[in-house]
Amino acid sequence: MSDPNLPSLSSEVRAAHELARLRFAHDEEAQFRIDYEAAAVSPRMTLCMLGVVMVGMTPLYDGVLLRMPESFAGFARAMQFGVQIPAILLAMLMTWAYRLRRWSAPATVLAMMLTVMGLTFQQVIGPAHGFHVPHDFAVLAISGTCLLGRLRLSYLLPWATSLMLIVSLMQLHGFGYSSGALYDVISMWMLFVLSTIATYMLEYSARENWRQRRKLEEQAAHDALTGLPNRRYFDAMFVHLIRQAARERKNIALMILDVDHFKYYNDRYGHPAGDDCLRRVGHWLKEAMRRPQDFCARIGGEEFAAVWFDAQIAVGPSLAEKVRGGISELRIPHAASPTSAVVSASGGLVQLACPSQEDASTEIATDMILRADRALYQAKRSGRDRLIDADDSRLSIPVMPPI
Numbered sequence: 001m002s003d004p005n006l007p008s009l010s011s012e013v014r015a016a017h018e019l020a021r022l023r024f025a026h027d028e029e030a031q032f033r034i035d036y037e038a039a040a041v042s043p044r045m046t047l048c049m050l051g052v053v054m055v056g057m058t059p060l061y062d063g064v065l066l067r068m069p070e071s072f073a074g075f076a077r078a079m080q081f082g083v084q085i086p087a088i089l090l091a092m093l094m095t096w097a098y099r100l101r102r103w104s105a106p107a108t109v110l111a112m113m114l115t116v117m118g119l120t121f122q123q124v125i126g127p128a129h130g131f132h133v134p135h136d137f138a139v140l141a142i143s144g145t146c147l148l149g150r151l152r153l154s155y156l157l158p159w160a161t162s163l164m165l166i167v168s169l170m171q172l173h174g175f176g177y178s179s180g181a182l183y184d185v186i187s188m189w190m191l192f193v194l195s196t197i198a199t200y201m202l203e204y205s206a207r208e209n210w211r212q213r214r215k216l217e218e219q220a221a222h223d224a225l226t227g228l229p230n231r232r233y234f235d236a237m238f239v240h241l242i243r244q245a246a247r248e249r250k251n252i253a254l255m256i257l258d259v260d261h262f263k264y265y266n267d268r269y270g271h272p273a274g275d276d277c278l279r280r281v282g283h284w285l286k287e288a289m290r291r292p293q294d295f296c297a298r299i300g301g302e303e304f305a306a307v308w309f310d311a312q313i314a315v316g317p318s319l320a321e322k323v324r325g326g327i328s329e330l331r332i333p334h335a336a337s338p339t340s341a342v343v344s345a346s347g348g349l350v351q352l353a354c355p356s357q358e359d360a361s362t363e364i365a366t367d368m369i370l371r372a373d374r375a376l377y378q379a380k381r382s383g384r385d386r387l388i389d390a391d392d393s394r395l396s397i398p399v400m401p402p403i
Ligand SMILES: Nc1nc2c(ncn2[C@@H]2O[C@H](COP(=O)(O)OP(=O)(O)OP(=O)(O)O)[C@@H](O)[C@H]2O)c(=O)[nH]1
Pocket: 225, 258, 259, 260, 261, 262, 263, 264, 266, 270, 271, 272, 273, 274, 275, 278, 300, 301, 302, 380, 384
């Protein structure tokens, strides 16, 4: 029998297909794009800095190495310092400033377009002034953007290909269809194809690593048996929700649940059946948490926690009782239980109305867990298969002072 925790073959094939197409499904793709853009900041800044330095140095190699005539230098400077460098600086600003970052990719593409178009104009107009701009600068700018720009291939490719077509046509138009000009254009396209393949491979491995890291993070936060969040996730998330509840003046409720006489269950039906029982309980808990911010976790062997965010204090006990009682409704036979013929659970509930101290959320969480645990203990002592509300007058437990 196949292990339900292992991914099915079809999901693996789908995952490989998505990777090869450089596109994940909906939410995963959206999350990837956010992370990919965040990781693009330093390579893209490097690209822009290189661009500024290389364009900024053009007077040096135009004048000293290529001996650009004065009649042409004015046009070249206007292009370089009036258009290309400002466009690259704009891309730098959009990448560097957090609030403007969503414009970073279009600004980088714009800088590439203006730089390449400027170079191509110079190449085409130059010969009339007795000056020849080497053709490789245009493809260098496109390849550099491919390799260092960290732009997604599906975004970059249409722009880069259009640019290459424009550059090729302008060159062929400007220099005629001589074998030398054709050779130049073909070598430019070969370099461009290589850069595109490298861009594909870079994005492929970025996606693969990103997915792998997410999987590991997911595994570190979840329990392998039930698939529910684990204790580590619960501790972090509970404190986070208390902080949010304090900020938004919302209520928060916690129930700790423990399956009754689970040792007897294992003894009677065997450990694999015990595992299966825990899986079914976990599945029910996951189903029972309806709102996006409510969650449940497996916090110990046969111990679970359920957290409700923004539930009315008056309905908290009935919500918790529905979830706890639902475990008996699963009707998992438990012939060895002195409490019930089916698997049941005891629960301890604690609620907090609008916590006020946002910065004391860790202490509040510790206190709530302690009180829920004590209520659970009370439920066990008073016969099991029941919920005890820590705020109920029957249970007078002193509240732990903040540490
Ligand atoms: N099958 C299985 N059993 C587990 C797992 N984790 C913990 N247990 C068992 O759960 C049982 C818990 O026993 P106890 O702590 O004595 O509690 P209990 O028998 O449920 O009794 P009460 O809680 O007092 O009702 C132990 O026998 C553990 O071995 C698990 O992942 N799978």
